[in-house]
Amino acid sequence: MGCDGGTIPRRDELVRRKKKPEKKDKDAELSAKWKHCAISQEPLRNPILACELGRLYNKESVLEFLLDKSKFEFAENFSHIKSLKDVHELNFTDSSYMKCAEKGDAYIDSSSRSKYICPIAGLEMSGKYRFVYLLKCFCVFSERGLREVKSDTCSKCCKKYSSDEIIPLNGTPEEVEKLRSRIEERKLKAKLERRGKKKARAEAAVGVPPTEATDDEPPSKVAKLDSKPSSSSAKAPPKVASKLSLGKTKVKPEEKTIQNDPTKSTAYKSLFNTCEKARNQMQPHWITHNPLYY
Ligand SMILES: [Zn+2]
Known part of the structure; x- marks a missing residue:
């Protein structure tokens, strides 16, 4: 058995062997x-x-x-x-800057x-x-x-x-996986830090000392609102103001109406149905009342 020209093939040219797995260069x-x-x-x-x-x-x-x-x-x-x-x-x-240190005539592959x-x-x-x-x-x-x-x-x-x-x-x-989880950790940390800074800045703007910072936020905001109209609470130190406001919060709803607002005129107040005159007016019943013969 031979190929054209009478050559004799070797074993490795005839026997098919298992292919080697592909290797990366x-x-x-x-x-x-x-x-x-x-x-x-x-x-x-x-x-x-x-x-x-x-x-x-x-x-x-x-x-x-x-x-x-x-x-x-x-x-x-x-x-x-x-x-x-x-x-x-x-x-x-x-x-x-390392190039000047090269000496000798050895071949240096510049591409690599x-x-x-x-x-x-x-x-x-x-x-x-x-x-x-x-x-x-x-x-x-x-x-x-x-x-x-x-x-x-x-x-x-x-x-x-x-x-x-x-x-x-x-x-x-493996390192990349570790780095990936570290990125998330770092992001979370930065977020928490940013939130902490924002809170501190907000408290500094309100003027509440850091000891009050542990309280909930709403009372401190109320304190800011209250300090404007009443001069007595404005003069008092912020600590007292916030304490006063805690007591005031319950009374607040009935306090803040147009009728007892000192800055509004009586003519303006009479426009609303909460004024004295409107409240004492006789109200017709909706069944017996005929709007055509009023
Ligand atoms: Zn550096």
């Missing part, structure tokens, strides 16, 4: 992640943004994405980006070289080494460099940061 994968925008897959160029899941984006693409999500194929993967507040412009260290390096360890940001950014100042470092320094201040801009403000860039799927 590692270099292509790294390049896709570290040199291309996660949304548009275009090459990364300044200004580069990162979300809190550690993915890299072109600012241009993020703006386009926010304007029209239907243009992008995997828009649901980036649902955590709702505004420009959810992404941060990264503070990279350019590798250009990264534009950015770690300012501490001098490692290239090509995907070979793990890189992180800080959530306080958005400076980018290699994980190894950051570990070597062992400090809680950024060595580039001297801002303080805590350990949960380190976001790994292009992290593993």
Whole structure:
């Protein structure tokens, strides 16, 4: 048995073997992640943004994405980006100043070289080494460099940061899941803080000392209203005013009518059915009364 020309085939040319599972090209994968925008897959160029899941984006693409999500194929993967507040412009260290240090005639593949390096360890940001950014100042470092320094201040801009403000860039799927839950925690915390500040501001405007802040809000608002018409309560300290108002709240409904308002004239008051004359008027019964012969 042979092929044309009398060649003798070997066993591996005749026997069909199980196909090997498809493998990712590692270099292509790294390049896709570290040199291309996660949304548009275009090459990364300044200004580069990162979300809190550690993915890299072109600012241009993020703006386009926010304007029209239907243009992008995997828009649901980036649902955590709702505004420009959810992404941060990264503070990279350019590798250009390292070029003068290159010596010798060794071949350097410039296509695989990264534009950015770690300012501490001098490692290239090509995907070979793990890189992180800080959530306080958005400076980018290699994980190894950051570990070597062992400090809680950024060595580039001297801002303080805590350990949960380190976001790994292009992290593993497990890391991304963790980061996702951390985003929600952070958002909830910010919301509560904002609400607390708003409440404090409202109380400061009313003039109630912080000891009264534990009371319900309505009494403090009543205190503000009451202090205007009566001069005696206005002169009294705010603490007393709020106490007075608590007692007054029960009397209030019958107090606030047009008839006993001192600023209104009697002519104006007589227009209403609550005036003395109107109340004493004889009222015809609706069955016996004939409006034509009144
Ligand atoms: Zn910094």
